[in-house]
Amino acid sequence: MTPIAVTVLTGFLGAGKTTLLRHILHEQQDYKIAVIENEFGEVSVDTQLIGDRASQITTLTNGCICCTRSNELEDALLDLLDGLDNGSLSFDRLVIECTGMADPGPILQTFFSHEIICERYMLDGVITLVDAVHADQQLNQFSLAQSQIGYADRILLSKTDVSGDNTALTERLQRINARAPIYPVIHGQIDLALLFDTRGFMLEEQVVVAKPRFQRIHEAQNAISSIVVEFDYPVVLGDVSAVMENLLGSFAESLLRYKGMLWIAGQPCRLLFQGVQRLYSADWDRPWEADEQPHSTLVFIGVNLPEAEIRSAFDGLKTNPPATQ
C-alpha cells in the first residue's frame, strides 16, 4: 500500500498559510487532498475559508496540536485512515495546516512515534510561510518563529508585494536554515511542483538531513492568548474601521493577529475581516444563507491582549446600532 504523502504547513501568525492552502486546493488537479486544520481559538474562520475544495477537512480546535496533551492529531490521522479503509473517504495526500503558534517538532514526531501512522503516512515536507513585512520583528521576539524556519524544507516568503527589499531578511533566513530553498510568493501563488514531493524526510545519500529537534515552546509565549468578540446586531463598516484604527493606534504591537466574519448593515454578504499587526484588510465573502442568523465573530490573538479595551470598543457600537436591516 502506498503511504499517504503528508505536507505540513507552518509559519507564524498571519504568515499566509491559509492563503497558500486555498491556492493549493484550487490549482492542483492530480491529487485528492485531505486537510487537517488546527485553529487557534474556538472559531473556525479558516475552515470556512477553504470551503469545499478539499476531499475532507478535519478541524482540530481543542488547543494547539503541538502542545495539547491529548492525542488529537493522532486520533484525527487514524480516523482518516478508517475512512479510507471503509470507503467513506477518498484521498491520496494530506495537508496539515498548523496554527501560527505551533512548534512543528511535536507534530512531526507524531509521524515517527506511532506504528500505524509511520506505516500508512509518509512525511513529504514542511513548508514554512514567512511574512516578509513582519518576520524580522517576529524572529526577534519569538524563538518559536525561528523554530518554524529551522524545520522547513521549503521557505515561502509571503507579502513580497508590500514588503520592499528582502535581501537582509533572506540572508537571516538562510543563516537559520541553510538547507531550505526560499521562494517569494504573492497571495500564495507558486508552482505546486515546488511544494510537493520534496522528500524532505527521506534519508537520501546526497542529502544531509538535520535530525528534527523537539523542543518546548519558550516561556515567553505564555503571554500570548486569544479572545473572541461576538455581536448579534449589524454594524456600519466605517464604525468598525474607526474602532480598529483606534485600537491599532494604541495597541498595534500587542495585536499579532485578528480575523473574523462581520455582519454589515444593509449588505447581503458576510465581510471577512482580518489583519496581522498593522496590516489589515476586508473582503466580501459569501452571502448569508437564508436559514442562517447573521452575526459577527472576531478572534484576536496577541501578547498581553488589551481585552477590556477591545471589548469596550466593540460594545461602543452596540449603543448606536444602525437603524437599517
Ligand SMILES: Nc1nc2c(ncn2[C@@H]2O[C@H](COP(=O)(O)OP(=O)(O)OP(=O)(O)O)[C@@H](O)[C@H]2O)c(=O)[nH]1
Ligand atoms: N499583501 C499581501 N497579503 C497577503 C499575502 N499573503 C497573505 N496575505 C494576507 O495576509 C493575511 C493573513 O493571511 P492568511 O493566509 O490567513 O495567514 P495564516 O498564516 O493562515 O494566518 P493564521 O492561520 O491566522 O496564522 C490575510 O489578510 C491575507 O490576505 C501576500 O502575499 N501579500
